[in-house]
Amino acid sequence: MQHDISDATVDVCVIGAGFAGLSAARALVAAGRAVRVIEARDRVGGRTKPGMVAGHRVDLGGQWVGPDHRRLRALAARHGIATEPQFETGAKLIEFGGTVKRYEGLIPAIPLLALIETDRVMKRIERMAAALSASAPWAAAGAADLDRDTVDAWLARHVRTAGARALMAIAVRAVFSAEPAEISMLFFLAYIRASGGLEPLISVRGGAQQDRFRGGLHALSEALADEVGRERLRLGRPVAALEQDAAGVTVHGGGEAPLRCRRAIVTVPLALLPRLQVSPPWPSLRQGLAQRSPMGSVIKCHVAYRTPFWRARGLSGEAVSDRGPFSPIFDGTPEGAGEGILTGFLEGEATRRFTARTPEARRAAVIATLTRLFGPEAAHPIDYAENDWLAEDWSGGCYAGLMAPATLTGFGPVIREAAGRIHFAGTETAIEATGYVEGALESGERAAIEVLAALNQDALNTVS
Ligand SMILES: Cc1cc2nc3c(=O)[nH]c(=O)nc-3n(C[C@H](O)[C@H](O)[C@H](O)COP(=O)(O)OP(=O)(O)OC[C@H]3O[C@@H](n4cnc5c(N)ncnc54)[C@H](O)[C@@H]3O)c2cc1C
CATH class of the missing domain: 3.90.660.10 (Polyamine Oxidase; Chain A, domain 2)
Structure with a gap:
């Protein structure tokens, strides 16, 4: 069915009331736009609970x-959340090779050779990550070669001691909740780049x-929902389909009458995109990206x-x-x-x-x-x-989306590209602090800016 722009119920419909969706909605409301946020769960906060x-x-x-999560800290400060x-x-504990040892500071109690090698490989990884562009890691010299390797394969070639490899595997699991064999080396480095280094990702002080x-952190999603305005939120309403035409987007699902908007922002993790029925279908590279980004x-x-x-x-x-x-x-x-x-x-x-x-x-x-x-x-x-x-049905895993080899170079460049009138946010699409709440907030702000520019352009096109 063809719709006219004048039948839009709201300017923007945001799918998902995690930190990304709420941050996009807040920015759009502040810009005076009519917004509706539709959330599958019966609560806000998504991957916080x-x-x-x-x-x-x-x-x-x-x-x-x-310390660098400035958007999240600013949100807490606005609400007096300390x-x-x-x-x-005190001392930390490490169980390694069958024995439990105490250690102080950053240097774990493991055999000296493994320790020296871990230090060397950490420094090498930091250098490799720092050399990438945060917004276009796929464009780096040698990106295709790095994207051909899993982290496991790269470590097997570059790290000799079993101890250093085991320690690196512990770090990979802690940051990605995945095994080193599951993720591409380029993705690993890009994720590290987005947070300013591997050490900040695995550290407490300064990390x-x-x-x-x-x-609790979840309380901040409630505070952000208050800023958006509860009347703009629809909880317990899974979106099933998005129908796009020349004038707008019709959002179906959740047992409500279809909602008509001029632009939509989808904030669900990439892995959940294939669950949405979309017409016309997602652009082929977006579809491929979604299929290759498991949680x-x-x-x-x-x-x-x-x-x-x-x-x-x-x-x-x-x-x-x-x-x-x-x-x-x-x-x-x-x-x-x-x-x-x-x-x-x-x-x-x-x-x-x-x-x-x-x-x-x-x-x-x-x-x-x-x-x-x-x-x-x-x-x-x-x-x-x-x-x-x-x-969890509406997450499909956590902490965040991952990429196996040949994904970031083959499909990554479309990660923030709108599909017609549908725009994308979510921590997976963040340039800063990808995978974290800070990244979710950044991605929501970026998508809101993108949508505001597109709405202005739509208005100019209608006038001319
Ligand atoms: C155990 C764990 C520990 C973590 N630790 C930290 C930490 O210490 N610090 C940190 O910064 N980050 C941490 N994270 C990661 C952080 O929680 C996420 O990066 C962040 O919450 C992602 O926000 P988001 O808005 O991008 O995505 P989500 O929070 O996933 O938001 C997407 C929303 O879309 C909804 N949705 C999905 N499908 C549909 C649909 N069809 N229709 C309508 N709605 C839909 C979902 O229900 C969800 O609410 C952790 C995550 C986990 C699980």
Whole structure:
């Protein structure tokens, strides 16, 4: 059916009320545009989610904020939401090659040769990432060669000691919730480039795990939804189809009458795009990109104890293990709480192994890892909470979308390209802090600017 531009109900329809969708909507509302945000879940926040453990509010999804995440910090400041530093006083633990060791600072207690090689390879990776353009990593000299390799294949060729390879695999899992064999070397470097380095991605102080929000990160998505205006939000309404013609876009689904808009912004992860019926079909490279951008695999768990007993033993609560399945681990105790909480992840292959098991089996495996690392006191938690993101229908995995070899060079250049009147946001499309809430906010702002320019151009075209 052909529609006229005058029958548009709103200027812009935003699909998805995660941080990207809400940030786009906020900017459009501020510019005086009529906006509707349509969200499949019955809540805002997408990959952030509130939970409770031992009576304390915790984040079941995204949690930390880095020093450079200025948009997220500005949002918190506007709402008087304070941060607290991630607790890191004391020694860290590493389980490596069958033994558990304590260490202080950044240098883990592993054999010297492996340590020297890890340092060398980290520096090389930092240099390679810094040489890429953040907005067009596919255009770099040698990009095709890097995009032919998985991280695993590259490490196998360039790292000799098994210890350094194992340590790098722990870092890859921690950042991508994927195995090194799953992702392209070029994608790995581009993701690092977007956050200013690998060290900032894996660090607490000065890095992506530096601070948490009092009351949880999810509360900031609620604050952002308030800024957009609740009357503009439709929750529990999965969009099923987008029909585009010369004058606008008709949005179908969620048991409501079709909604007509001049422009749409789709913020769902690339992997979920094929679930939307679109007419006309997505441009072929967009379709190919969506088919080749799977999500990572992660289960996040919080384990509560009567006290943070590890602190009394001079431990920070931070730990990693090459055996798993629960690694990495951080002290997740909220400031001022009497109880202690250890927060950590099953990532990549470990998630795949445990997603189909019972919650009891997962809990037992998590506690077994904690007991090996922190001793017998860890065997007696008072509460446990988890969230399997691989099983979340409207995410399909987390933390973010990944790219296997030959994707970024073959399909990447269209990642931020509009398909007619449909524009794209979402942390996967971010130039800065891709994969993080900060990236989601940046992508929403960028898409809003793009749409405002397009709406102005549409208006000029109508007049002329
Ligand atoms: C366990 C975990 C830990 C993390 N840790 C951190 C961290 O510490 N710090 C950090 O910055 N980031 C972290 N992240 C990543 C961060 O949460 C994401 O980068 C960010 O939330 C993505 O926002 P987004 O708006 O791009 O996507 P989403 O949040 O995925 O938003 C997309 C929205 O679209 C909706 N949707 C999907 N399909 C449809 C449809 N058909 N119709 C309507 N709506 C639809 C979804 O329900 C969702 O709400 C973590 C994520 C997880 C899961």
